[in-house]
Amino acid sequence: MQPIDQRPTVLRMSNVNKTFNGNVVALNGMSMTVGQGDFISLLGPSGCGKSTALRLISDLMVPTSGKIDWEGGHEVGDLGVVFQEPTLMPWATVAQNVWLPYRLRGKSYASVKDEILEALKLVGLEKFQNSYPRELSGGMKMRVSIARAMVTRPRLILMDEPFAALDEITRFKLNNDLLELKAKINCTVIFVTHSVFESVFLSDRIIVMAARPGRVIRELHVDEAYPRSEEFRTSAEYAAYCRQATDALHEAMGVAA
Amino acid sequence: MSIAENAPVIDTDEVRRQRAKRMEKLGRWSLPVVVMLATLLLWDRIVVWNEIPHYILPGPGRVWDSLVNDWGILWEAGLLTGKITLMALGLAIVGGAGLAILFNQSRMVEMSFYPYAVILQVTPVVSIAPLIFIYVDSKTAGMLLCAWIVAFFPVLSSTTLGLNSVDHNLRDLYRIYGASRWQKLWMLQLPSALPYFLGGLKIAGGLSLIGAVVAELVAGTGGVGAGLAARIQEAGYRLNIARMFAALTLVAAMGVFIFAALSLLSHLLLRKWHESALSRET
Numbered sequence: 053m054q055p056i057d058q059r060p061t062v063l064r065m066s067n068v069n070k071t072f073n074g075n076v077v078a079l080n081g082m083s084m085t086v087g088q089g090d091f092i093s094l095l096g097p098s099g100c101g102k103s104t105a106l107r108l109i110s111d112l113m114v115p116t117s118g119k120i121d122w123e124g125g126h127e128v129g130d131l132g133v134v135f136q137e138p139t140l141m142p143w144a145t146v147a148q149n150v151w152l153p154y155r156l157r158g159k160s161y162a163s164v165k166d167e168i169l170e171a172l173k174l175v176g177l178e179k180f181q182n183s184y185p186r187e188l189s190g191g192m193k194m195r196v197s198i199a200r201a202m203v204t205r206p207r208l209i210l211m212d213e214p215f216a217a218l219d220e221i222t223r224f225k226l227n228n229d230l231l232e233l234k235a236k237i238n239c240t241v242i243f244v245t246h247s248v249f250e251s252v253f254l255s256d257r258i259i260v261m262a263a264r265p266g267r268v269i270r271e272l273h274v275d276e277a278y279p280r281s282e283e284f285r286t287s288a289e290y291a292a293y294c295r296q297a298t299d300a301l302h303e304a305m306g307v308a309a
Numbered sequence: 310m311s312i313a314e315n316a317p318v319i320d321t322d323e324v325r326r327q328r329a330k331r332m333e334k335l336g337r338w339s340l341p342v343v344v345m346l347a348t349l350l351l352w353d354r355i356v357v358w359n360e361i362p363h364y365i366l367p368g369p370g371r372v373w374d375s376l377v378n379d380w381g382i383l384w385e386a387g388l389l390t391g392k393i394t395l396m397a398l399g400l401a402i403v404g405g406a407g408l409a410i411l412f413n414q415s416r417m418v419e420m421s422f423y424p425y426a427v428i429l430q431v432t433p434v435v436s437i438a439p440l441i442f443i444y445v446d447s448k449t450a451g452m453l454l455c456a457w458i459v460a461f462f463p464v465l466s467s468t469t470l471g472l473n474s475v476d477h478n479l480r481d482l483y484r485i486y487g488a489s490r491w492q493k494l495w496m497l498q499l500p501s502a503l504p505y506f507l508g509g510l511k512i513a514g515g516l517s518l519i520g521a522v523v524a525e526l527v528a529g530t531g532g533v534g535a536g537l538a539a540r541i542q543e544a545g546y547r548l549n550i551a552r553m554f555a556a557l558t559l560v561a562a563m564g565v566f567i568f569a570a571l572s573l574l575s576h577l578l579l580r581k582w583h584e585s586a587l588s589r590e591t
Contacts, residue, residue: 156483
């Protein structure tokens with residue numbers, strides 16, 4: 053994979069501000085360039101504007117000032133999203149849920165059946181395509197949600213604390229699977245989290261943010277090649293990166309390291 | 310190794326739970342039947358022991374006789390009442406759900422007309438009915454209108470609630486994926502509203518029967534023939550109390566039938582995915 057600073061640009065945020073009700077500054081002067089194949093974690097305490105950043109990128113909000121530019125313009129299918137909740141339609145089967153991004157673009161099920169099955173295979177749920185969400189465990193629902201986000205092979209996938217509600221065992225498993233997925237399809241991901249360990253394990257760029265006002269205070273690079281294995285979790289390098297990230301987070305929270 | 314060691318182990322807790330389950334299953338049907346039989350017997354004894362004349366309170370036997378002997382009249386009356394009820398329910402579904410969708414699509418329309426829907430609902434139908442029959446020539450149309458006024462509101466209000474209860478993350482997701490207003494309504498809001506709509510429908514089913522009966526009482530007989538309510542009234546004038554009870558039984562049976570049919574419909578539509586249709590092992 054190319055070094056971080058040589059990857060083609062996908063999206064550029066320049067000096068983006070977001071203010072609510074004229075006085076609450078949610079995001080202050082955020083600039084960031086997302087390169088193709090980046091796995092970026094936005095790490096920070098609550099109120100640091102990480103979710104606001106995602107909502108701005110996904111056009112659910114308009115910045116008060118500043119610009120968000122997609123390289124070469126963008127269209128609806130360029131973005132995939134995974135929320136903290138699986139956010140599946142309970143009345144639709146697993147396969148129908150994964151069909152959604154295509155369906156909303158007017159594609160019939162038959163015409164994209166292969167892509168849907170391929171996506172389900174990537175998250176290990178091809179046997180559950182006809183199940184309803186309530187028959188699945190929390191971790192499996194999240195996998196469906198991930199399959200839905202990547203089925204159209206979007207240029208950028210946004211993940212807003214997707215594993216925060218899961219138990220630690222499931223979370224570790226999904227972390228590994230997400231890395232495996234990343235290795236297979238080389239997707240570009242912006243991943244919001246407040247777990248230092250998760251951000252170091254998953255990403256190659258960690259953007260540490262501070263609250264009140266929400267802002268970027270530092271960027272760390274994790275120079276560990278993908279695919280990363282479970283051994284990385286227990287290595288000395290991993291511990292060192294966690295140490296760095298923790299220090300940065302402390303700085304963000306105004307605590308002396 | 311002995312056989313006993315391979316047998317499934319059942320502890321006393323498990324035995325108690327299974328016994329409770331069997332009792333529950335048996336009791337659900339047998340207890341109401343026992344209560345009914347006991348009530349009928351008590352009713353019969355009270356009439357016999359006190360020598361109450363049949364034009365004041367007939368015994369259950371006489372009511373049964375009336376049900377059998379007057380079946381021709383009662384059945385015809387039941388068909389008429391049933392027809393009005395079902396048509397009113399149909400209109401309540403179309404009108405209630407249709408208005409809910411309209412209100413949901415246009416905030417302006419909702420603000421303009423919702424208060425009047427409420428006024429229509431809170432005004433007792435018995436007080437509007439006489440006016441309706443002055444201005445509406447067709448008796449059938451008048452009765453339908455009365456029954457509809459009573460029945461449409463639960464469908465309207467619960468469907469409106471349902472259309473507005475879409476999971477906000479799903480709403481965002483549809484927006485991000487560029488869904489049109491029509492796609493959002495058809496693929497997201499209507500399925501979300503379905504359980505609410507079905508809840509309102511169960512209430513509307515009972516109310517449309519009430520509306521039909523009230524309308525008949527106000528409209529009186531003549532023109533379109535007599536429904537069950539008119540038969541009750543007429544039998545009352547003739548002091549044919551047994552027939553009053555017989556007709557009343559039919560009205561009640563009709564209400565129960567409508568409720569059961571709507572519950573079944575609800576179960577069939579929701580059983581695959583909705584929490585309410587989920588049976589849990591305790």
